[in-house]
Amino acid sequence: xxxxxxxxxxxxxxxxxxxxxxxxxxxxxxxxxxxxxxxxxxxxxxxxxxxxxxxxxxxxxxxxxxxxxxxxxxxxxxxxxxxxxxxxxxxxxxxxxxxxxxxxxxxxxxxxxxxxxxxxxxxxxxxxxxxxxxxxxxxxxxxxxxxxxxxxxxxxxxxxxxxxxxxxxxxxxxxxxxxxxxxxxxxxxx
Amino acid sequence: xxxxxxxxxxxxxxxxxxxxxxxxxxxxxxxxxxxxxxxxxxxxxxxxxxxxxxxxxxxxxxxxxxxxxxxxxxxxxxxxxxxxxxxxxxxxxxxxxxxxxxxxxxxxxxxxxxxxxxxxxxxxxxxxxxxxxxxxxxxxxxxxxxxxxxxxxxxxxxxxxxxxxxxxxxxxxxxxxxxxxxxxxxxxxxxxxxxxxxxxxxxxxxxxxxxxxxxxxxxxxxxxxxxxxxxxxxxxxxxxxxxxxxxxxxxxxxxxxxxxxxxxxxxxxxxxxxxxxxxxxxxxxxxxxxxxxxxxxxxxxxxxxxxxxxxxxxxxxxxxxxxxxxxxxxxxxxxxxxxxxxxxxxxxxxxxxxxxxxxxxxxxxxxxxxxxxxx
Amino acid sequence: xxxxxxxxxxxxxxxxxxxxxxxxxxxxxxxxxxxxxxxxxxxxxxxxxxxxxxxxxxxxxxxxxxxxxxxxxxxxxxxxxxxxxxxxxxxxxxxxxxxxxxxxxxxxxxxxxxxxxxxxxxxxxxxxxxxxxxxxxxxxxxxxxxxxxxxxxxxxxxxxxxxxxx
Numbered sequence: 001x002x003x004x005x006x007x008x009x010x011x012x013x014x015x016x017x018x019x020x021x022x023x024x025x026x027x028x029x030x031x032x033x034x035x036x037x038x039x040x041x042x043x044x045x046x047x048x049x050x051x052x053x054x055x056x057x058x059x060x061x062x063x064x065x066x067x068x069x070x071x072x073x074x075x076x077x078x079x080x081x082x083x084x085x086x087x088x089x090x091x092x093x094x095x096x097x098x099x100x101x102x103x104x105x106x107x108x109x110x111x112x113x114x115x116x117x118x119x120x121x122x123x124x125x126x127x128x129x130x131x132x133x134x135x136x137x138x139x140x141x142x143x144x145x146x147x148x149x150x151x152x153x154x155x156x157x158x159x160x161x162x163x164x165x166x167x168x169x170x171x172x173x174x175x176x177x178x179x180x181x182x183x184x185x186x187x188x189x190x
Numbered sequence: 191x192x193x194x195x196x197x198x199x200x201x202x203x204x205x206x207x208x209x210x211x212x213x214x215x216x217x218x219x220x221x222x223x224x225x226x227x228x229x230x231x232x233x234x235x236x237x238x239x240x241x242x243x244x245x246x247x248x249x250x251x252x253x254x255x256x257x258x259x260x261x262x263x264x265x266x267x268x269x270x271x272x273x274x275x276x277x278x279x280x281x282x283x284x285x286x287x288x289x290x291x292x293x294x295x296x297x298x299x300x301x302x303x304x305x306x307x308x309x310x311x312x313x314x315x316x317x318x319x320x321x322x323x324x325x326x327x328x329x330x331x332x333x334x335x336x337x338x339x340x341x342x343x344x345x346x347x348x349x350x351x352x353x354x355x356x357x358x359x360x361x362x363x364x365x366x367x368x369x370x371x372x373x374x375x376x377x378x379x380x381x382x383x384x385x386x387x388x389x390x391x392x393x394x395x396x397x398x399x400x401x402x403x404x405x406x407x408x409x410x411x412x413x414x415x416x417x418x419x420x421x422x423x424x425x426x427x428x429x430x431x432x433x434x435x436x437x438x439x440x441x442x443x444x445x446x447x448x449x450x451x452x453x454x455x456x457x458x459x460x461x462x463x464x465x466x467x468x469x470x471x472x473x474x475x476x477x478x479x480x481x482x483x484x485x486x487x488x489x490x491x492x493x494x495x496x497x498x499x500x501x502x503x504x505x506x507x508x509x510x511x512x513x514x515x516x517x518x519x520x521x522x523x524x525x526x527x528x529x530x531x532x533x534x535x536x537x538x539x540x541x542x543x544x545x546x547x548x549x550x551x552x553x554x555x556x557x558x559x560x561x562x563x564x565x
Numbered sequence: 566x567x568x569x570x571x572x573x574x575x576x577x578x579x580x581x582x583x584x585x586x587x588x589x590x591x592x593x594x595x596x597x598x599x600x601x602x603x604x605x606x607x608x609x610x611x612x613x614x615x616x617x618x619x620x621x622x623x624x625x626x627x628x629x630x631x632x633x634x635x636x637x638x639x640x641x642x643x644x645x646x647x648x649x650x651x652x653x654x655x656x657x658x659x660x661x662x663x664x665x666x667x668x669x670x671x672x673x674x675x676x677x678x679x680x681x682x683x684x685x686x687x688x689x690x691x692x693x694x695x696x697x698x699x700x701x702x703x704x705x706x707x708x709x710x711x712x713x714x715x716x717x718x719x720x721x722x723x724x725x726x727x728x729x730x731x
Contacts, residue, residue: 009393016387021325023384030332042343044361072258104261104352109360118346150346152361174344175362178481241678248663249687253694284576411624414603414652425624427602432627433577498576499620499631501604512607512618523688527605527620535655564678 039122043148043156043172046103047122049096050143051136052115052157055165060115063089067107067116075100076107094136099129114151121146148172205229211549213242219316219553220560224537226546233549236541238534243564251524256282256356256492259521263511264350266526267562270309271341272301273504274562275354277511278524280435281500282356282492285515289486292437294358296478299437300371301341301353302502303467303474307378308337309505310460310467317457317554318389321398326388333381340370357486368475375468375475382464390461399453403540403552406451413539414532417507418463419556421447422455429503441473453548456555493519506530506557528562569713578620578629582713588634589644592619596649599623600630606656608664610690612705615641615666616712619653635712636666638704645671663688 032039041047052060063080075097080089107116119142126132134142143149148158148168156168170176212223221242227235247266251259256278263274276298283290311334315327338348343364345351353360364370389395405415410423420427428445430438446462448455494515501510507529516522533556540552568591569584583591600621609616619632634643645668647654657668658677665686668674675681685692691702 013391013393016391017325020384020387024329030335042346042364044344044346044364045342046346070257072254072261102261102265102350103347104264104350105346106258106261106352171365174364175481175484176365177363180365181480241676244678246663246678246687249694409651411601412603412651414650427624496575499578499604499629508604510604510620512605512620514609523607523609525605525607527607531655532605532652535652 041120044150046118050119051139052143066110070106070110096134098132114154117149117151119146119149238537243560247565261352270305270505276502279354281498281513285494288357291483293482295436308334313557320554357488362484402453402548404452418459422459423451424449453555530558531563580631582633584713585634592646603650603652608660642667
C-alpha cells in the first residue's frame with residue numbers, strides 16, 4: 001500500500017513538474033540575442049561615464065574638483081591651472097580609472113554643471129586594461145557617441161539628429177510623472 | 191600554533207574520517223569551507239571556516255566620508271541590493287537629525303520589499319539547485335530579472351544601486367514605476383502556485399527536508415540567529431514589527447512563523463514572506479503619492495558625533511550597523527552586524543548528527559551570502 | 566553586588582559602562598534579568614584603549630541594552646560570555662581577529678576572517694588602511710574620570726531610569 005502510494009506520489013510530482021515546464025515553453029523568452037539585438041537601456045542606467053561638451057564644442061566642466069572629492073574609490077584625478085584670460089580654471093589632465101570605478105555615480109551627483117554624466121555604453125570589454133584608464137579625450141568621445149545621458153541637475157538629455165542637446169521628454173525623466181499627470185488634472189478640471 | 195583546519199583527529203578513533211567541504215565545492219553557496227568529521231555517513235564534528243571573501247569593509251569605511259560609505263555597503267549582501275544601505279542611512283539620519291519626507295520613506299520601503307522578493311527568488315533557485323533540481327533556478331532568475339529591470343529604470347543599476355541617501359533617495363521614480371510594479375506583482379502571483387508545486391509540494395523536497403536539521407526555539411535565540419531561520423523555529427521576532435522603521439508602521443502584514451524548526455519550515459517561511467512582501471507592496475502602491483518630495487534636506491558635509499545602533503530586517507535577518515562618529519565627516523568606526531554571519535554560526539549545531547547529504551540541504555536553508563559574512 | 570558601573574540612556578538603549586573586572590558579573594546579572602538574544606559584539610579603538618560593546622535584546626519585551634567595557638592596550642583581555650550566549654562566539658572571534666581583544670575562557674579563540682599566521686589587528690587606529698604602522702601614532706592618556714565612573718557633578722541623578730534621549 002505504501003509502495004503504491006509512493007509510486008503514485010512520484011507520478012503525480014513528475015506530472016506537475018512536466019505541466020509547469022510545458023506552460024513555460026510557450027512564454028516569451030527573457031533572454032536576448034545580444035550582439036544582434038540592441039539593448040534598450042533606461043536613460044538613468046549607469047554603464048559608463050562621459051564628459052559632455054556644450055553644443056558649440058566648449059567645455060562644460062569648470063574644474064571645481066567636486067567629483068574628485070566625492071569619489072569613494074578615488075579613481076578620478078584632475079590637474080588644473082588658472083585661466084590666463086578671464087576667470088575660472090582650465091583642465092590640464094582629467095583621468096578616470098574605469099577599471100577601479102564602481103559606478104556608484106557619486107561624481108555625477110556632485111557635479112554642479114552636469115558636465116560628468118552617466119551613459120549607457122556598456123561595451124567597454126577589452127583585452128588590455130590600460131585602455132580603460134580614461135583620459136579627457138576618451139571621455140569626450142564617449143559623450144559624442146552617446147544619444148542620451150543623465151545627470152541629476154539637468155535630468156535626461158538627448159542629442160538630436162542635427163547635433164543639438166535637448167531635454168528629454170518627461171516619459172524618460174525620473175520624476176516625470178509630475179509633468180505627465182499635470183495636463184490630465186487640468187483636463188479634469190475643465 | 192594550532193592546526194589551521196581546527197579539527198584534530200582523535201587518537202584511537204580510526205573510524206572517523208575528516209573531510210573538507212569547500213571552499214570551492216560546487217554544492218556550497220559561495221566560498222564556505224567546513225571541515226567535517228564523518229563516521230560512515232553521519233557527521234560527528236563540523237568546524238566552519240570563513241573569510242575567503244574578506245575585504246575589511248569596516249577599515250575602508252573609516253577612511254571615507256559618510257556619503258562615500260553608502261556605496262560600499264552595497265557590496266556586502268550583493269543579492270539584496272539596497273537593503274544593505276538602509277541601516278547606515280538610518281543611523282546617520284538619527285545622529286544628524288535629518289528629516290525624511292513620508293513619500294521618500296514609502297519609496298525606500300517599496301525598494302526594500304522588491305529586493306526581498308528578488309533575494310528570496312535567488313534563494314529558491316539556488317536551494318533547489320543544491321537539492322539537485324535545475325529548472326526552478328532558471329524560472330526564479332527569469333522573475334528576478336523583471337525586478338532588477340524595474341530597479342534599474344529608477345535607481346540606475348541592477349544589483350548594487352547606491353540608491354538610498356541621507357534624507358531620502360537619490361532620484362525620483364521612473365514614470366512607469368507604479369505600472370511596472372503592479373504588473374510584476376500580478377505576474378508573480380500567477381507564478382507562485384508553480385513555485386509551490388515545484389518546491390513546497392515536491393515529494394523529493396519533503397523527503398530531504400522534513401525533520402532534517404531541527405533548531406530548537408531556545409537554541410535559536412541563544413545562538414543569535416534572526417530572520418527566516420529564527421521565525422522557522424517559532425520566534426515571531428521581526429525587526430520590521432519590533433523596531434519599525436521607514437513606512438512599515440503604516441502597512442499591515444503578518445509575521446509567518448512555524449514551530450517545526452526544521453529545514454522544511456525554513457523553506458516554508460521564506461515562501462510566506464514573499465506573499466507578505468507582495469501584500470506590503472500592494473498597499474504601498476496605493477498609499478504612495480505619485481508626485482512629491484523624494485529627498486529631505488541634508489547638509490552637503492555631514493559632521494557627526496555620537497553613536498547609534500540601527501537594524502533592519504533584510505532578507506536574511508537582522509542586519510545591523512553600529513556607527514560611531516567623532517565629530518568629523520568620516521566615521522570613527524562602523525561595525526556591521528551581518529544577518530547571515532550570525533545565522534551561519536549554527537552550522538555545528540545543525541550539522542552534527544545529520545547525514546552528509548543533509549548538510550547541503552541544511553546549508554541551503556540558511557541562505558548564506560558570503561559578501562556579507564566575510565565583509 | 567557592588568559594580569563599578571555608569572548607567573546612561575541613548576536613544577532606545579540602556580547603556581552600561583563597566584569596569585573590565587566587573588564585566589562578567591554584570592553579564593551574568595543581565596542574563597538572569599532575561600536578556601536572551603545576543604545581537605552583536607562590537608569593538609572600538611578609543612585611542613587610549615580598546616572597548617568591547619556587547620549588545621543584547623530581551624525577546625519578551627524587546628528591551629535593548631548595551632554593555633561597554635574599556636581595556637588598555639597592554640592587557641587587552643576580558644572574560645568571554647560565550648557560555649551565557651553561544652551566539653557571540655563568532656563575534657568575539659571577530660573582535661579578537663580585527664581588534665586584538667582576547668576573551669578569557671572562549672572555547673575556540675582563533676582568527677575568524679584573517680590568516681592565522683598574520684600578527685597584526687587591522688582595525689586598531691595605529692594601522693592605516695593599507696595595514697602599515699602610522700609613524701607618529703601614540704596612545705592617548707586614559708580619561709580622568711574613568712569611563713565607568715559617573716561624572717562628578719550630579720552623582721545621584723546621572724542614571725535616569727525613564728530615558729531622555731528618545
